[in-house]
Amino acid sequence: MRLVVRAAEVTGATELIDVTGAHVDSCLYHGEATLDFVQRLADGRARVRVPTTLNVGALDLLHPELYRGDRRIAERGRLLMDRYRSLGARPTFTCAPYQLADSRPALGEQVAWGESNAIAFCNSVLGARTNRYGDFIDVAAAITGRVPHAGLHRTEARRATLVLRLAEDVPAALRDTDAIFPLLGIVLGRRAGSAVAVVDGLAPGQSEDRLKALGAAAASSGAVAMFHVVGSTPEAPTLDAALQHHRPSVVELLRLGDLRAARDELTTAAGERLTAVSLGTPHASLAELERYAAMLGGRRVHPHVEMLVSTGRDTLAAAARSGISERLREAGVQLLVDTCSYIAPILRPSEGATMTDSAKWAYYAPGNVGARVVLGSTAECIRSAVAGRVIRDDALWGPA
Amino acid sequence: MSEATALVLEEPLSLWGGVDPATGAVIDAHHPQLGANVRDRVLVMASGRGSSSSASVLAEAVRAGTAPAAIVLGEPDLILSIGAAVAEELYGVSVPVVVLPPADLAEIVDGQPIDLTAEPFASSR
Numbered sequence: 001m002r003l004v005v006r007a008a009e010v011t012g013a014t015e016l017i018d019v020t021g022a023h024v025d026s027c028l029y030h031g032e033a034t035l036d037f038v039q040r041l042a043d044g045r046a047r048v049r050v051p052t053t054l055n056v057g058a059l060d061l062l063h064p065e066l067y068r069g070d071r072r073i074a075e076r077g078r079l080l081m082d083r084y085r086s087l088g089a090r091p092t093f094t095c096a097p098y099q100l101a102d103s104r105p106a107l108g109e110q111v112a113w114g115e116s117n118a119i120a121f122c123n124s125v126l127g128a129r130t131n132r133y134g135d136f137i138d139v140a141a142a143i144t145g146r147v148p149h150a151g152l153h154r155t156e157a158r159r160a161t162l163v164l165r166l167a168e169d170v171p172a173a174l175r176d177t178d179a180i181f182p183l184l185g186i187v188l189g190r191r192a193g194s195a196v197a198v199v200d201g202l203a204p205g206q207s208e209d210r211l212k213a214l215g216a217a218a219a220s221s222g223a224v225a226m227f228h229v230v231g232s233t234p235e236a237p238t239l240d241a242a243l244q245h246h247r248p249s250v251v252e253l254l255r256l257g258d259l260r261a262a263r264d265e266l267t268t269a270a271g272e273r274l275t276a277v278s279l280g281t282p283h284a285s286l287a288e289l290e291r292y293a294a295m296l297g298g299r300r301v302h303p304h305v306e307m308l309v310s311t312g313r314d315t316l317a318a319a320a321r322s323g324i325s326e327r328l329r330e331a332g333v334q335l336l337v338d339t340c341s342y343i344a345p346i347l348r349p350s351e352g353a354t355m356t357d358s359a360k361w362a363y364y365a366p367g368n369v370g371a372r373v374v375l376g377s378t379a380e381c382i383r384s385a386v387a388g389r390v391i392r393d394d395a396l397w398g399p400a
Numbered sequence: 401m402s403e404a405t406a407l408v409l410e411e412p413l414s415l416w417g418g419v420d421p422a423t424g425a426v427i428d429a430h431h432p433q434l435g436a437n438v439r440d441r442v443l444v445m446a447s448g449r450g451s452s453s454s455a456s457v458l459a460e461a462v463r464a465g466t467a468p469a470a471i472v473l474g475e476p477d478l479i480l481s482i483g484a485a486v487a488e489e490l491y492g493v494s495v496p497v498v499v500l501p502p503a504d505l506a507e508i509v510d511g512q513p514i515d516l517t518a519e520p521f522a523s524s525r
Contacts, residue, residue, distance in 0.1 A: 003485060010481045025452055031421055031460030036490050114452055134452035134479035136459075136486045223449065367417050367429060 003140040004147065011131075013148030017110055022048065022142035023097045023122075025055040025114030026135045027084040028343065029077035037136060038083040041143070049145040052089040053097040055115045056283075057081040060338045060346075061093070062313060069345035081338075089142065093338035094312030096212070096283040098126060107234055110153055112141035116225075117282045117360065120215030123226035125208060127234035129153050132225045152226055158235060159244040160228050162192055166201030167255040174256075174396060175202060179377035181210045182359035185217025186262040187254055194223040198242040199254075204231025209285055216282050217359035260397060266362035269372035269390075275352030276371075277301075277385040278341045279378065280310035281361040289319050293327045295382045301332035302388030306348055313337040342368050355381045355390060402517050404469035407441035408510040409433060412449035415457040415480075424466035442514045443468040444505065448477030458483030462493050470496045470514070470521055474505045496524035 008016060026034065058077025059067045067074050085091045090103075097103045097113075098121050105111045105128035113122050113130040122128050131151040133141060141147050151157050164187070166175065174180050188197050199214075206229060218224035228236035236242035279292065292309065301307045309328065311319070316337050319325040325335055341347055342365040347354065354371045356362055357378040365371040374390050384391045410432045413419070418428040424439030438461075448454065458480060461467035467487070471480055476499050484495045498520045508514075516522075 002489070003482060006485045007478055007482060010476050010478050012476075026456070028453065028456075030416070030453060030456035031463065033459040033463040033487070033490065034456050036463070037459065037486055040490060116452060119452075132452060132478070134482060135455040137455070137478065137482045138452075364417065367427075 001144050003137055004144050007137050008148035011148045011150035013150035015149045016146040017149045017153060018145055019050055019110050019112045019141060019147055021050050021103070021105055021111045022052040022138060023055060023113040023115060023118055024052055024084060024089055024138045024142055026139050027054050027057050027081050029058045029073065029080045035076065035080055035083070038080065041087060041139070042083060046087060046143045048088045048142040050142060052142040053092040053094070053100070053103050054081070054084055054089050055093070055118070056095050056339045056343065057093055058339060059344055060336055062337055066334070066336060066346050067344060087139070092312065092314060094283050094314070095340065096285070096312060098122065099283065099285050099312060100314055112138060112147050114138035116219035117212070117216035119225050120219045120227065121212055123152055123158070124215055124228065124233050125211045132223065156244070158196060158226060159246060160196045160198035160242040161249040162195055162197040163239070163248045163251040164188060164191065164197055164199050164254050165251060167253040169256045170254070170259070171256070177377060177396060178210060178213070178357070179396060180259065181213040182217045182357070183259040183262045184254070185214040186221045186266065186359050187258050188214070188227060189218035189220060189222030189224050191252060192218070192222050192224055192227070194225070196226050196228070198228035198230060198236055198239065200230045200239055202229060202232065206232040209288055212282055213358065220360045220363040263375055266359055266375045267373060268366055269353030269374050271353070272389040273352045274305055274355060274384055274388060274390050275350040276306040276308065276347050276354040277381050278308045278347070278354055278356045278361055279358070279381060281340055281342060281356065281358035283315065284309055284311040286315050286318050289315070289324050289328065291378070292333070292382065293324050293331070295379060296331045296386070299331065299386045301385045304388050305385050307333045307385045308336055308341050308346065309333055310336045310340045345369060347371065353390060355384050357381050401440065401469050403513055403515055404440055404442045406444050406508050406510055406512045406514055407436060407438060407468070408508055409443065409445040412445045412447050414449045414451050415454035416451035419457060419461065421457050421461040421464050421466055424461065438468045439466045440469050442470045442472060444472045444508050446474040446505065448473065448480050452479055455479045455483035455486065458495070459487040459490065462487035462491055462495060467495055470498065470516055472505065472508065473497065473499050474502045475499060496521045498524050
């Protein structure tokens with residue numbers, strides 16, 4: 001409770017409100033301090049008071065043999081994950097709790113979520129309300145069931161102040177591909193910082209998986225906790241609604257060149273040599289797993305390429321029931337749960353490139369796990385995995 | 401610690417992925433001050449940045465004895481403030497996190513000695 005009150009002091013809130021659920025990111029090991037903290041909670045016999053899901057941890061508890069790093073760190077990471085489960089949190093170990101049918105807060109519901117992509121999705125796509133809760137304060141909120149009444153918990157802070165309008169030079173074909181969403185996110189994060197932006201110029205009714213990719217990228221390149229997409233997110237049925245009937249502070253055009261620059265900037269590897277493909281950051285949904293299987297269409301991943309797909313353990317269980325996980329494994333795909341391949345040492349160390357469709361993966365993997373990255377569309381990733389070399393679809397982007 | 405020298409960052413730094421808590425070294429390859437060390441310095445930056453895991457990294461740096469002596473920001477940052485509060489609770493070491501108006505922040509010069517027994521640091525302990 002002292003932490004929640006401290007949070008209220010920092011945010012300038014004068015009252016606390018109840019939350020109906022929490023998503024806790026503190027279960028990822030960052031050194032002994034993270035274990036010391038949860039031990040202090042356990043000593044005080046703390047239990048979570050509201051339904052609480054857990055974010056990814058340091059390793060895949062269902063497939064621990066995939067971990068290539070220091071065994072001692074893996075054991076400490078496993079212990080931390082166990083300790084958070086002992087507080088009464090659900091061992092979901094996913095960065096996409098919004099894919100679990102029983103963990104989706106409703107429009108307007110007040111919750112306390114950690115994990116940057118989940119925060120952005122919760123506010124933007126579900127229309128539930130959370131601030132950016134970091135480590136320690138996320139579990140403090142789960143235990144007390146209270147948060148300061150500040151920031152995005154309040155209606156007025158959810159108003160877009162920046163309008164990003166797609167310029168006419170962005171081709172209609174590109175506007176309706178998955179490939180544009182992570183790049184829109186990168187540009188949005190850079191331009192918005194921590195402000196709320198609204199994207200104008202996309203067809204209405206964009207899918208949750210596309211909006212997930214946009215939000216994860218924006219929360220990597222900026223401190224974005226909420227965005228609107230006109231016609232697709234619930235608080236933006238119209239541009240005027242996203243602006244809460246105010247005039248925007250800034251209106252900016254988003255050009256094809258901005259998107260290509262974001263793609264090229266996140267591509268750190270040159271040449272065609274490909275050693276790995278990583279999909280599923282944030283965790284792949286069941287619909288995405290089905291798409292990967294359909295795109296592979298019975299072909300196998302090239303023997304020189306390691307293809308990893310990260311997903312949640314609950315999604316994997318659903319994929320096993322429908323036979324999709326078996327089809328992916330038969331094609332040579334490795335399925336990873338409970339963690340992610342840009343956090344944990346999972347990929348084979350290599351001089352070659354790793355291709356990904358995730359701007360978040362491309363943003364963090366070079367620093368975290370030393371990867372050389374090619375950012376592409378999902379279709380480019382899968383064609384490349386099968387061919388064993390980097391393949392670009394220049395028809396989509398125009399000649400480089 | 402009663403006095404420490406300022407480390408003025410040209411760009412905001414995410415402690416997660418940006419500082420190695422084992423040594424205090426800046427490890428963000430994209431940061432202009434790659435290779436600087438935050439240990440026992442007064443870290444000065446316009447704002448916090450990036451990952452929500454920075455609270456854990458700050459607490460771990462305090463445990464390992466590699467943390468800054470204080471942090472000065474131009475706007476409030478919940479993540480760093482909570483990291484400091486947890487570290488104090490666990491290890492009894494205070495890293496004051498203070499917010500200054502941008503004009504005052506801009507007057508701090510890299511390498512300048514700062515008295516941590518004076519305000520606003522004293523009352524943030």
